[in-house]
Amino acid sequence: MNPIRVFLVDDHAVVRRGMHAFLGMLNDIEVVDEAEDGQVALEKLSLRAERGDLPDVVLMDLLMPRLDGIGATRAIKQLYPDVEVVALTSFSEAERVHLALEAGASGYMLKDAEADQVGAAVRAAKLGQVHLDPAVARMLTRNLVAPQATSAVLTAREREVLILLADGHSNRDIANALVISERTARTHVSNVLMKLGLSSRTQAALWAVREGIVQGPSFSGR
Missing domain, CATH: 3.40.50.2300 (Response regulator)
Structure with missing residues (x-):
């Protein structure tokens, strides 16, 4: 390479x-x-x-x-x-x-x-x-301010998207993993952010780690 x-x-x-x-x-x-x-x-x-x-x-x-x-x-x-x-x-x-x-x-x-x-x-x-x-x-x-929403507001598919997002996957990766279109993956990511009251993918990943939904994404330095 x-x-x-x-x-x-x-x-x-x-x-x-x-x-x-x-x-x-x-x-x-x-x-x-x-x-x-x-x-x-x-x-x-x-x-x-x-x-x-x-x-x-x-x-x-x-x-x-x-x-x-x-x-x-x-x-x-x-x-x-x-x-x-x-x-x-x-x-x-x-x-x-x-x-x-x-x-x-x-x-x-x-x-x-x-x-x-x-x-x-x-x-x-x-x-x-x-x-x-x-x-x-x-x-x-x-320092992340805890949003009022919990993961209970997410659908099963949105939770799957959150887990993949927290592991550092792009919208295209999420689409391939879940066998959906990239546009649908992008919509799911937007819905996750909106429901959790977050403004970025990074915040969503950090939130998922803190809430115990995932153990540690790629950005954690491991």
Whole structure:
């Protein structure tokens, strides 16, 4: 298999060099480009799109001048929906995590993570799964506001969908597993979120873990 192509975005050159060396230890990941802020990243991605040479995953710092990682992530997901973004930062505030995930990030890692953890986040993103730093996952689970609804409001099929969603499966994966159309799977996911009073797939997965419906999804850091 071809290596996963990664684009590094960080305003500190020393961090980019370190991350480049960090990922160089992993045989299935290749760093193909880098940028010092979100604006430069978008400019370089535009040129790469013209050549049909977009990366698979962008490792995105969140605090940068001109265009920060939140804004850059949102723009990337709008312009290049097939390019996944993993947020990489030294901060772990719940608000910043939520902002990154709401902007479209497929993962959130802290800069003190080990190489294998960063590699796991990149691989999960390439597969369309969510992967969070274990410390971040624990924090989100603790801080998640419990909705009034319980799993009793879900139909048997919606509960099946929730379990698959919590294990990091995409709508297409859910459709294949349950032998339904992708459109029907998308409708079931929307119904699950609405009935539980949640706003994202990540929140639903965390809720399912906390309620004991599943033991631990792919983003838990296992």
